[in-house]
Amino acid sequence: MDKFMQAAIDEAKLGLAEGGIPIGSVLVHNGEIIGRGHNKRVQSGSPILHGEMDALENAGRQPARVYKESTLYTTLSPCSMCSGTILLYGIPKVVIGENQTFMGEESLLTSRGVNAQVLHNQECITLMNDFIRDKPELWNEDIGE
Amino acid sequence: MDKFMQAAIDEAKLGLAEGGIPIGSVLVHNGEIIGRGHNKRVQSGSPILHGEMDALENAGRQPARVYKESTLYTTLSPCSMCSGTILLYGIPKVVIGENQTFMGEESLLTSRGVNAQVLHNQECITLMNDFIRDKPELWNEDIGE
Numbered sequence: 001m002d003k004f005m006q007a008a009i010d011e012a013k014l015g016l017a018e019g020g021i022p023i024g025s026v027l028v029h030n031g032e033i034i035g036r037g038h039n040k041r042v043q044s045g046s047p048i049l050h051g052e053m054d055a056l057e058n059a060g061r062q063p064a065r066v067y068k069e070s071t072l073y074t075t076l077s078p079c080s081m082c083s084g085t086i087l088l089y090g091i092p093k094v095v096i097g098e099n100q101t102f103m104g105e106e107s108l109l110t111s112r113g114v115n116a117q118v119l120h121n122q123e124c125i126t127l128m129n130d131f132i133r134d135k136p137e138l139w140n141e142d143i144g145e
Numbered sequence: 146m147d148k149f150m151q152a153a154i155d156e157a158k159l160g161l162a163e164g165g166i167p168i169g170s171v172l173v174h175n176g177e178i179i180g181r182g183h184n185k186r187v188q189s190g191s192p193i194l195h196g197e198m199d200a201l202e203n204a205g206r207q208p209a210r211v212y213k214e215s216t217l218y219t220t221l222s223p224c225s226m227c228s229g230t231i232l233l234y235g236i237p238k239v240v241i242g243e244n245q246t247f248m249g250e251e252s253l254l255t256s257r258g259v260n261a262q263v264l265h266n267q268e269c270i271t272l273m274n275d276f277i278r279d280k281p282e283l284w285n286e287d288i289g290e
Contacts, residue, residue, distance in 0.1 A: 041206065045205055045206055046202060046206075047201055047202065047204070047205070047206055047207065047234075048193065048198050048201055048202050048230065053193050056192055056193055057191060057192065057193050059192070060190055060192070061186065061190055061191075061192055061286065062192065063286070064285065064286065064289050064290055067289060079229075079233050080229040080230070080232040080233045081226070081229045081230040081232075081233040082229070083229055084224075084225040084226045084227070084228055084229020084230065084232075084250070085193065085225070085226040085229065087225040087226075087229075088224050088225045088226040088288070088289050089192075089289040090289050105229070108253075140209065141206065141208070141209065143233070144209050144212060144233050144234040144235050145209055
């Protein structure tokens with residue numbers, strides 16, 4: 001298992017333990033994690049802190065160059081908000097745990113030149129399947145449905 | 146002047162007075178402002194709190210129905226992050242102060258059925274022109290350049 005995807009999964013599990021939505025993300029630059037995050041809808045009452053957004057927020061203000069040399073790891077296919085953020089900052093590569101329980105804007109990312117790699121990771125799939133089964137209303141809220 | 150665009154401009158000016166980037170936004174539902182915000186890059190050290198994102202964050206968790214009945218007012222053409230967020234939540238209409246100093250993802254929004262109306266408001270244009278002239282590095286950071 002890629003250690004960075006493992007770190008994203010650890011974030012997802014941390015979110016679940018907090019009563020939240022189990023999606024985690026890490027931003028990696030030069031082989032180091034510069035931001036970790038997980039979905040904070042429940043914990044912070046936030047409609048914008050998806051896992052990817054929380055990782056970027058926790059990385060803080062970075063020069064444009066850093067984003068353009070970084071890879072974002074996320075346990076779930078990034079939605080249009082998170083994909084738009086990847087495009088804003090020109091993050092060139094996204095490693096995605098799975099896209100079976102939710103297909104985000106991978107086509108948009110790819111069409112704009114982002115390298116989107118999907119791992120089809122079983123642990124990520126199970127985390128989301130269990131969560132969607134247990135709290136469907138919360139999941140629908142998170143994806144605007 | 147539309148009172149909701151005026152409220153967005155007031156937010157932009159508040160941000161400027163705080164030493165921040167002068168972009169403001171309000172989310173309007175059923176003729177009432179349910180969230181106000183302005184860019185907080187400087188004030189909160191945040192790479193994700195653009196004006197639109199801050200307005201949504203301040204509106205808090207809303208049912209999907211509310212977003213789908215709302216209009217987002219923003220002083221500047223929404224970047225890919227903010228446009229992706231508009232798409233995530235299915236906000237059907239965006240009223241934009243100006244797109245002369247920065248052209249966001251209006252084409253993407255329109256292609257997905259969002260009604261994007263541009264006011265070409267001179268006060269919004271002047272706010273941004275003055276800001277970009279005075280703090281070009283800060284502005285470039287905000288748009289990932």
